[in-house]
Amino acid sequence: KPQAPHKVKKIGICFSTDSQFSEANNKSIPLDVLMSALQDHKEIEIYSLNKPQCEELGKHSIIQKEMNDFADTYAIIDDMDMVISIDTSVAHLSASMGKHTLVLLNKRYDWRWGNGISTPWYQNVVCFTQSKMYEWSNVVQNLKVYLKAWI
Numbered sequence: 193k194p195q196a197p198h199k200v201k202k203i204g205i206c207f208s209t210d211s212q213f214s215e216a217n218n219k220s221i222p223l224d225v226l227m228s229a230l231q232d233h234k235e236i237e238i239y240s241l242n243k244p245q246c247e248e249l250g251k252h253s254i255i256q257k258e259m260n261d262f263a264d265t266y267a268i269i270d271d272m273d274m275v276i277s278i279d280t281s282v283a284h285l286s287a288s289m290g291k292h293t294l295v296l297l298n299k300r301y302d303w304r305w306g307n308g309i310s311t312p313w314y315q316n317v318v319c320f321t322q323s324k325m326y327e328w329s330n331v332v333q334n335l336k337v338y339l340k341a342w343i
Contacts, residue, residue, distance in 0.1 A: 200235055200236065200237055201235060201236045201237070201273040201274065201343060202236070202237050202239060202271060202272045202273050202274075203230070203236050203237070203238050203239070203272060203273065203274045203275070203276060204238075204239045204240075204241045204268060204269055204272040204274070204275045204276070204277075204282075204286070205226060205230075205238055205239070205240060205241060205242075205254070205275075205276045205277065206240075206241040206242055206275070206276075206277035206278060206280055206282040206283070207220060207221050207222075207223050207226050207242065207277075207278060208220035208221070208223075208242060208278070209278065209280050210243070215298075215300070218298045218300065218325070218326070219278045219279050219280070219298055220278060221278055221296055221328050221331070222328070223248050223249075223252065224248075225328050225332060226276070226296075226328075226332070227252050228332055229332045229335040229336045229339065230339070231252075232336075233339065233343055235343060236343065237255060238252070238253070238254045238255065239254065239255045239256075239257065239268060239272065240254050240255065240256045240257075241259075241265060241268065241269065241275065241277065241282045243259055243265075262281075262285065265282065265285060266285065266289070269282075269285060269286050269289060269291055270289065270291075272286075272291060273292065274291070274292045274293070274294065274342070275291050275292070275293045275294070276293075276294045276296065276335070277293065277294070277295055277296070278295070278296050278297075279295060279296075279297055279298075279301060279302055279305065283295045283317075287313070287314035287316060287317045288314070290316055291316065292316055293314070293316055293317045293318075294317075294318050294319075294320060294335065294338070295317055295318070295319045295320070296319075296320050296328075296331055296335070297319050297320065297321040297322065297331075298321075298322050298325065298326075299321065299322040299323070299324060299325040299326075300325065301319075301321060305319050305321075306319070308321035309321070318338070320334050320335055320338075
């Protein structure tokens with residue numbers, strides 16, 4: 193009996209923030225670094241959940257839909273199978289919608305993310321936290337393993 197074809201999974205990503213918040217640079221993960229965890233999977237479509245347009249998106253075949261407000265962001269997230277986000281409002285919106293959400297955290301993450309693995313606020317969230325400040329390599333490695341099992 194032939195196997196049914198795998199459904200393409202839609203993953204929304206938010207990798208940076210243009211916030212004036214002092215920790216904004218510490219929170220953001222370089223797009224190339226994040227994409228190194230996603231690039232080996234042909235059965236996914238990647239959508240940007242970053243509000244500012246980013247020239248690098250085309251290089252990685254990332255789909256950018258128009259987002260003018262949170263209602264637009266909500267509609268895009270609602271169509272996703274999973275959201276991968278740094279600590280931004282996108283992560284909280286996705287998690288509050290009950291979407292499977294992976295949150296990429298820097299070493300000095302916000303207390304709302306619990307123990308850096310799970311949080312009491314959202315049941316559908318898995319956090320990946322840096323083991324050393326400014327280094328995303330362990331986060332990416334753990335994300336690769338998680339995605340391979342999930343896909």
